[in-house]
Amino acid sequence: MNKLHKIIRFSLIQKLYGLMFLFVIYGWYKNAYIPYIHHFYSFSHLLLILLYPLSGLGIGSLFDFLFPNQNPFNNKFYGLLFSLLIPISTNICVYLLFITLLLFLNTFLISKRDWDLNFIAVGKIVLIFALYFMKSYDYSNLLEKSQLFVYSYLDGIFGQTVSGIFTSNVSLSLLSLLLLSFDTYYKKEIPFYSYGFYLLTLFCYAFFKSDMNFLLSNMFSSTVFFVLIFLAPLSSFSPYSKKRIAFYSVLLGFLILPFSLLTNFYEGVYFSLILVNSLLILLNNIQISLIKQKI
Amino acid sequence: MARLIKLDKDDTIKVANKMEEYLTPDYIYIPFPPKKEDIKKEKYIKKASLLYPNVYAPLSGELVKIEKCLLPNGKEVNCLVFANDFQEKMEKIVAVRRKINNLTKETILEDISNLKIKEKFKKESVKTFIISGIDDEPYIENEFFFQKERIKAIVETLDSFSNAFPNATVLVAIKNTDSETILKYQSILGMYNSIELKLVDDLYLIGQEEFLIKYLHIKEPYIYLKSSEVYEIYINLKKRRPILEHCFTISGNGVTKPIFVKTKLGVKVVDILYKFCCEDYSNCVLYVNGIMQGRRMDVSRLIVTPELQGIVIMKKLKRKAKKCMKCGKCISICPIHSNPLMAYKLGVKVQCIHCGLCSYICPSYIPLQKYLCGDKNE
Known part of the structure; x- marks a missing residue:
């Protein structure tokens, strides 16, 4: 339809790639450059840390090249996205093995059967379990572990906080949300509703416990922000009708705090996401079988 | 709406x-x-x-x-x-040209009895005539041309309607971007008090009866005609052929x-x-x-x-349909709130006015309209 499609010239995926690239730059600055200039890491770490996103991109591209598919959200995209979420303590060999396995499963099982399973969140949780049993589960870099520097609350919002390797910048997440909200194809309702309900539960809990410090420290959780802005609204794993989007986002926001209290604030949001995602797949399957019965 | x-x-x-x-x-x-x-x-x-x-x-x-x-x-x-x-x-056509501004309702109905649009005139106690000079389809400007080239004939016919249906008002709806037509109407409508010009926004589907009526907040009985149909009536009434x-x-x-x-x-x-x-x-x-x-x-x-x-x-564009990325835009843009994805994925028949908006908005370039028409193998 020629220029009738002008509104999607600059696609959502291109925007997501651009924003993830900014996160990589900031993650490199926080987790490699700053510790390096304070002599916590050697020079090789400056390059090693970039291997995570680059290998995610590379392995994803290889899968896309060998097994091409028509899905605009391809393995290259998922490879990069997954590499941003992992803890800094992840061994590069374990990571490479893991991401290859994950993308293999996506290529031959998940995308072929048209499952809506959020395999990035599932993969992240499985990796965390693996790291936990390998006793190398840690989100802090050496500088953060040393506790030599005391950061203010505002520093935390601007990225100096413990989180996934490239996801620590809350202000960048908010900027991304602002930019993505203007995209026709971005499901902006999901981060807004979810965060609203997450905040509500947080307020209620802090009020009940009379612990305002808890509220302030978790209000701007970088992991929650990143997952709600980048992972939860991904078209492939989220519902598309208005009612289901509302249900998905409200339940997601509502469950973040209980799961975070049960586990911790780095993984609670993933558990919540997996549960809501599974629930919707179940609902969808029930609806489809009902429609097929009618036909 | x-x-x-x-x-x-x-x-x-x-x-x-x-x-x-x-x-x-x-x-x-x-x-x-x-x-x-x-x-x-x-x-x-x-x-x-x-x-x-x-x-x-x-x-x-x-x-x-x-x-x-x-x-x-x-x-x-x-x-x-x-x-x-x-x-x-x-x-041999016996009839000759005649003045049409003093025709009665019965004469008009009799003279257009051979036209398809005669059914529209069967409504009782009509309060409004809505004349659409709006082309919805991009790059097709038929109604625009009728308004531009045949404006005198159209206005003369509308005047005869207002005389034959004394309680009815005549509204001519045109897009507010059609400056040429607006100027022509402004210069001609001074002589016809019963005809009113309504400017509407340049929106897709606004020219369709269902949407135009809602846009103009018409609630009483009405007759909806396109400019081309008015011209057809004019030929039948005036030239009687x-x-x-x-x-x-x-x-x-x-x-x-x-x-x-x-x-x-x-x-x-x-x-x-x-x-x-x-x-x-x-x-x-x-x-x-x-x-x-x-x-x-x-x-x-x-x-x-x-x-x-x-x-x-x-x-021709080198653009292939990709896999559905489940953005749901086809559902949210549908003016009648249908679910085109049901037709695409499950082959279920859904209500459709064939406006093509689902195909237009789809970022994966899936021709959803074909699935809705039931000719996906075309």
Whole structure:
């Protein structure tokens, strides 16, 4: 339809790639450059840390090249996205093995059967379990572990906080949300509703416990922000009708705090996401079988 | 009211600014009537003679053969092919031109009894006449041309309506971007107090009856007519003869000279293309009746019927449909709140007005409209 499609010239995926690239730059600055200039890491770490996103991109591209598919959200995209979420303590060999396995499963099982399973969140949780049993589960870099520097609350919002390797910048997440909200194809309702309900539960809990410090420290959780802005609204794993989007986002926001209290604030949001995602797949399957019965 | 959107059009695609005529074709193709007993046995026809109910001969000539042709809706029909003798021998028409501003309601109804739109006039206690001069389809400007070229005839007809239906008001709806038409109306409407001009936003589907009524907040009984239909009524009332010609647009980025053409009914479209737009269309896609609501068709056997609105010729694009990314935009944009994904994924029949907005908005370029029409294998 020629220029009738002008509104999607600059696609959502291109925007997501651009924003993830900014996160990589900031993650490199926080987790490699700053510790390096304070002599916590050697020079090789400056390059090693970039291997995570680059290998995610590379392995994803290889899968896309060998097994091409028509899905605009391809393995290259998922490879990069997954590499941003992992803890800094992840061994590069374990990571490479893991991401290859994950993308293999996506290529031959998940995308072929048209499952809506959020395999990035599932993969992240499985990796965390693996790291936990390998006793190398840690989100802090050496500088953060040393506790030599005391950061203010505002520093935390601007990225100096413990989180996934490239996801620590809350202000960048908010900027991304602002930019993505203007995209026709971005499901902006999901981060807004979810965060609203997450905040509500947080307020209620802090009020009940009379612990305002808890509220302030978790209000701007970088992991929650990143997952709600980048992972939860991904078209492939989220519902598309208005009612289901509302249900998905409200339940997601509502469950973040209980799961975070049960586990911790780095993984609670993933558990919540997996549960809501599974629930919707179940609902969808029930609806489809009902429609097929009618036909 | 459904949230209507403004389409993102290609401003470089121009439409014609004057009317071309193609009134002397070598052959005309008249589709067979629905009932076999209506087929006439005479081999020679005179211009304006009644062939079957509501079908008149556009020219005089002799029957030469029977050929299979295509209608704008894609159906294949047998057609009687008449060779033009260029004599223009007319069937005797007793009636002469007359003034129409003092006609009664009964006279109007009697005179338009042979038109399809007579059904619209059967409504009782009509309070409003809504005349749409709006073209919804991008790059097709038929109604615009009728407003531009036939404004006096249209206004004269509307004046006769307001006299014949004294309690009714006449509203003429045109887009607020049609500055030329607005100026023409402003200069002419001073003499006609009963006719009111309504400017509407440039939104897709606003010209359709259902959406225009809601946009104008019309609640009392009304009659909705397009400018082209008003002109048809004018010919019947004033000249008292059937319409033998038809006008349509040929445009798109595949033609260097877009045209608005007036031609005889039953002419082959390809003859008009050869005469006015002698170009190579091998790298183009031809859409009959527009790129949004129309369909891709091979026009080599297509004939001109009153349903033909236009041919949009667009350059081919190397764009393949991708897998659905489940963005849900097709659902949220649907003006009647249908779920096109149900038709695409499960093959379920869903309600559809064939507006084409789902295909337009789809970021994966899936031709959802085809699935909704049930011709996904086309």
